[in-house]
Amino acid sequence: AQSVTQLGSHVSVSEGALVLLRCNYSSSVPPYLFWYVQYPNQGLQLLLKYTSAATLVKGINGFEAEFKKSETSFHLTKPSAHMSDAAEYFCAVSDRNQFYFGTGTSLTVIP
Amino acid sequence: DTGVSQDPRHKITKRGQNVTFRCDPISEHNRLYWYRQTLGQGPEFLTYFQNEAQLEKSRLLSDRFSAERPKGSFSTLEIQRTEQGDSAMYLCASSPRQGAGDGYTFGSGTRLTVV
Numbered sequence: 001a002q003s004v005t006q007l008g009s010h011v012s013v014s015e016g017a018l019v020l021l022r023c024n025y026s027s028s029v030p031p032y033l034f035w036y037v038q039y040p041n042q043g044l045q046l047l048l049k050y051t052s053a054a055t056l057v058k059g060i061n062g063f064e065a066e067f068k069k070s071e072t073s074f075h076l077t078k079p080s081a082h083m084s085d086a087a088e089y090f091c092a093v094s095d096r097n098q099f100y101f102g103t104g105t106s107l108t109v110i111p
Numbered sequence: 112d113t114g115v116s117q118d119p120r121h122k123i124t125k126r127g128q129n130v131t132f133r134c135d136p137i138s139e140h141n142r143l144y145w146y147r148q149t150l151g152q153g154p155e156f157l158t159y160f161q162n163e164a165q166l167e168k169s170r171l172l173s174d175r176f177s178a179e180r181p182k183g184s185f186s187t188l189e190i191q192r193t194e195q196g197d198s199a200m201y202l203c204a205s206s207p208r209q210g211a212g213d214g215y216t217f218g219s220g221t222r223l224t225v226v
Contacts, residue, residue: 009151036217043115043202043217044154090153097167098144099215101153 002027002093004074006102014110019063019078021105023091026072032094033074035065037087038104044090050074061085081109115218117203123224124193131189132221136205140216143186145178147171148200148220160186193225 007022025031032051036044048059055067061084065076074091086109092099116135124130136143141162146154157176158168162183172178175193180186190197200220 041219041222043219044204045217046215092153094215098156098159099146099154101155103151104153 002031002095002100004033004091004093004100004102006089006091006105008105009103010106010108012108012110013081015083016080019076019081019085019107021076021089021091021107023065023074023076023102024072025074025091025093027093029095032096033065033067034092034094034099035059035063035074035076036090036092036101038090039087047076047089081107083109083111085109115203115205115216117201117218117221119221120219121222121224123226126193126195126225128193129189129191130193130223131187132201132203132223134186134188134203134205134218136185136203137207137216138184140205140207141183142206142208143180144204144206144215145186145188146202146204148202149198154202157188190223193223195225198223198225 003026005024034049035047047063048057050057050067058064063078088104090104091102118133144159145157148154156169157172158178160180163180175191178188200222202220203218206215
């Protein structure tokens with residue numbers, strides 16, 4: 001069975017501070033892992049994906065994530081938060097036919 | 112092609128009424144997916160099509176829900192006898208082939224409110 005757990009439903013950071021959004025996965029097979037961002041009343045936009053290549057994955061808008069098999073984690077980071085990063089972030093695992101999403105983390109950026 | 116299109120963007124309906132949503136995928140994508148997202152939750156898989164064939168349905172897809180993709184292009188999702196619990200964002204996505212989520216593109220969704 002595939003699932004992801006996102007720790008922290010709400011995260012607040014100051015503008016310019018490090019962003020760290022946590023995701024742990026459970027998968028019976030080598031996972032395909034993703035981070036998506038969702039702005040209010042919008043669909044999901046892909047930030048980055050891990051598909052068994054490099055363990056450090058770089059995405060759009062300065063985000064990156066590191067796949068750590070020993071910790072079953074795929075945490076999302078960004079060195080310096082920008083006001084435009086305020087949104088809902090979802091971690092997901094794919095079994096090739098569908099995605100299994102976490103419950104999301106709402107990121108607030110404080111000016 | 113500008114991506115996955117969903118219509119309408121918003122729908123308010125009275126309990127007990129039927130509603131139908133439409134999704135137009137990216138034209139060269141042969142896979143189409145429907146998800147439901149309730150407030151404060153991540154999207155949950157409902158069903159997917161490969162061309163016109165509906166290959167998998169979630170237990171979330173009760174008998175009141177039906178999805179079609181008659182010519183392997185656009186898809187419709189119909190909810191009969193709507194209930195307040197059906198209020199959610201309904202997201203459509205498409206992809207070019209089976210794979211590790213490659214090329215998986217979401218639409219902007221249809222937000223359904225049942226009053």
